[in-house]
Amino acid sequence: MADKAVMTGTYFMNGDYACCEGALAAGCRFFAGYPITPATEIAERMSRRLPELGGIFIQMEDEIASMSAILGASWGGVKAMTSTSGPGFSLMMENIGLGICTETPCVICNVQRAGPSTGLPTLVGQGDMMQARWGSHGHYEVIALAPSSPQEMFDLTIRAFNLSEQYRIPVMIMADEVVGHMNERVVIPRREEIEIVGRRKPKVSPDKYLPYHPDPDGVAPMANCGDGYRIHITGLTHDERGYPGMDEKTQAQMVNRLIGKIVNNRDKIIRTENVYLDDADVVVVAYGISARSARQAVRDARARGIRAGLIKLETVWPFPEALIRDVAGRVRALIMPEINAGQMVLEVQRCAGGACPVHLVSHLGGSIIHPATILRAIEDSIKGKK
Amino acid sequence: MEGLIRSERLPHIWCAGCGIGTVFGSVIGAIQKSGYDLNKTAIVSGIGCTARMAGYIRLDSFHTTHGRALPFATGLKLANPELKVIVVSGDGDLLAIGGNHFIHAARRNIDITVICVNNLNYGMTGGQLAPSTPFGAKTTTSVTGCPEEPFNFCYLASACGAIYVARWTSLHIRRLTNSITEAMQKRGFGFVEILTPCPTSFGRRNKIGTALETLKFYHERSVIRNDIDPKEAPIDFGNNIVVGKFVDTERPTFLDNYQLSCKNLIGDWPDFEGTIVPENQAG
Numbered sequence: 001m002a003d004k005a006v007m008t009g010t011y012f013m014n015g016d017y018a019c020c021e022g023a024l025a026a027g028c029r030f031f032a033g034y035p036i037t038p039a040t041e042i043a044e045r046m047s048r049r050l051p052e053l054g055g056i057f058i059q060m061e062d063e064i065a066s067m068s069a070i071l072g073a074s075w076g077g078v079k080a081m082t083s084t085s086g087p088g089f090s091l092m093m094e095n096i097g098l099g100i101c102t103e104t105p106c107v108i109c110n111v112q113r114a115g116p117s118t119g120l121p122t123l124v125g126q127g128d129m130m131q132a133r134w135g136s137h138g139h140y141e142v143i144a145l146a147p148s149s150p151q152e153m154f155d156l157t158i159r160a161f162n163l164s165e166q167y168r169i170p171v172m173i174m175a176d177e178v179v180g181h182m183n184e185r186v187v188i189p190r191r192e193e194i195e196i197v198g199r200r201k202p203k204v205s206p207d208k209y210l211p212y213h214p215d216p217d218g219v220a221p222m223a224n225c226g227d228g229y230r231i232h233i234t235g236l237t238h239d240e241r242g243y244p245g246m247d248e249k250t251q252a253q254m255v256n257r258l259i260g261k262i263v264n265n266r267d268k269i270i271r272t273e274n275v276y277l278d279d280a281d282v283v284v285v286a287y288g289i290s291a292r293s294a295r296q297a298v299r300d301a302r303a304r305g306i307r308a309g310l311i312k313l314e315t316v317w318p319f320p321e322a323l324i325r326d327v328a329g330r331v332r333a334l335i336m337p338e339i340n341a342g343q344m345v346l347e348v349q350r351c352a353g354g355a356c357p358v359h360l361v362s363h364l365g366g367s368i369i370h371p372a373t374i375l376r377a378i379e380d381s382i383k384g385k386k
Numbered sequence: 387m388e389g390l391i392r393s394e395r396l397p398h399i400w401c402a403g404c405g406i407g408t409v410f411g412s413v414i415g416a417i418q419k420s421g422y423d424l425n426k427t428a429i430v431s432g433i434g435c436t437a438r439m440a441g442y443i444r445l446d447s448f449h450t451t452h453g454r455a456l457p458f459a460t461g462l463k464l465a466n467p468e469l470k471v472i473v474v475s476g477d478g479d480l481l482a483i484g485g486n487h488f489i490h491a492a493r494r495n496i497d498i499t500v501i502c503v504n505n506l507n508y509g510m511t512g513g514q515l516a517p518s519t520p521f522g523a524k525t526t527t528s529v530t531g532c533p534e535e536p537f538n539f540c541y542l543a544s545a546c547g548a549i550y551v552a553r554w555t556s557l558h559i560r561r562l563t564n565s566i567t568e569a570m571q572k573r574g575f576g577f578v579e580i581l582t583p584c585p586t587s588f589g590r591r592n593k594i595g596t597a598l599e600t601l602k603f604y605h606e607r608s609v610i611r612n613d614i615d616p617k618e619a620p621i622d623f624g625n626n627i628v629v630g631k632f633v634d635t636e637r638p639t640f641l642d643n644y645q646l647s648c649k650n651l652i653g654d655w656p657d658f659e660g661t662i663v664p665e666n667q668a669g
Contacts, residue, residue, distance in 0.1 A: 030465050051648035056464045060457060061490040068454040069461030075448065076465025098451050225446040225462060226469050228425040232441055234449035243395060244441065
């Protein structure tokens, strides 16, 4: 193969492997991780693929170390990622916060299994969605994507790296066990067909450089360690120089910018796939593997003469508030299937603001939600049963 | 030295009598002495009084999370092997919350220099017991005396595979600076421990008292025993305090072996073609 990084071609591949190929195509050359079902295949494939590309694979002593190492590697100037599942995701939280506060580009793939605690290690769950949003302490914004197929594991991993560099933030890929372990057709395009976002480097000399002085879009150019800028980076509240400032003004400035750089750019970040929304009476909002079931349920409903529609969330955080608010005002009901006891549905309800009923189709984990279950919820909502 | 200090950040946070300032001076002296490109030299720290060194030195400097300086430094060094990476850490940061990372970074022989300021307690939070606190010492979380035995950090570092291990006190400025320089100039995981006074949080609750009294104690009690097995050098306040350079050796770094593995040159395991005679058949 001529291009070892971008394995152009059509493959029958599982989602975990597709995630690796997406990462490598995006330019990832550092992986630190720790074995955990159902994400282990990502680490295994990275351990074989990265040495071929002159990259580094290291199996760390735990997920805390893995997350810390990818932050260090990112400052070393290399695109870096880790992968994990629930228990490891919990361990990563503190250093995800460090990544957010220090504005360090990197990617975390969480192949979700059912929790809490050790839960169902080998079986599917979608219970970490709010943890992705709020799992680290303090107030901040995040970017999280939800792939629903091996192909999307490839595509969205590339997008995750691009967003992480564009907005200088750890980006979370909220996959799940079924998407990770399912084998499907994955098309890897040619290198020149893949859009890659590189790191925005300082345009000024070291004596004039302020590590946290943002460009108009709210994101500051980033000097790597070793570039001669001699930066100071801290998880303490810091000013534009990167120096600690233990006062409420510095705190407000920093937190407002961390929030603003995501909120003010959300139209560029948020992507959804909208199906049959124009004439829909009832719309299913879904993400990850549950979006696959939802798509089938919407098709089945249409076949039965029900005007159903689908909003498939590619970006789960930031949440597409404006779209949901708009759709809620024109439909008889919104339905959200998810493999937890109701997490993203809280956002749907918040955005709907009472304009229409919002129904949760919940599964507590261990299996996917059957399309027939969602179809029943669609039918019930139209009949006004719920 | 001035060029290496972020003087605009002064005054620093360290208390009067604290030993960290002295160690900071030695670290800066060693960096200058070692002759490395300052634009390719980086400092990584975790959280605590010692970790604040990173904020006062005009190098690429990373003040990370509590206990996690070593895995962060591991990522930084492996991503850009051109960098000279130094970790500065307190005893609690490095060997309590960060203990797991310490043993594995040493085992892997990551090419970084680790400076550990051991002031026998958690200073920043007001003086709690640490893995270094002597048995019986009073802290805010052991008011009737610490009921735990402390670590011998140098023995631990050596057992985990560090290629350079030394211990000094903050009185041994010249030897300390030389040791940090030597550790930096070696390839692999170097460890330098420095005993320092912490009059504010530790000294005043114990008979060791003021900074001057602590330094006087270290001056009277410390004996230099270079090259002894660090196992034989516990920090025993009832006897002499053994300091010196305990380990100075070589072995392949993580990156050396990683490069071999990339070329599939690690070799087979187990190697039954080896020449070792089983003990029960020997002689």
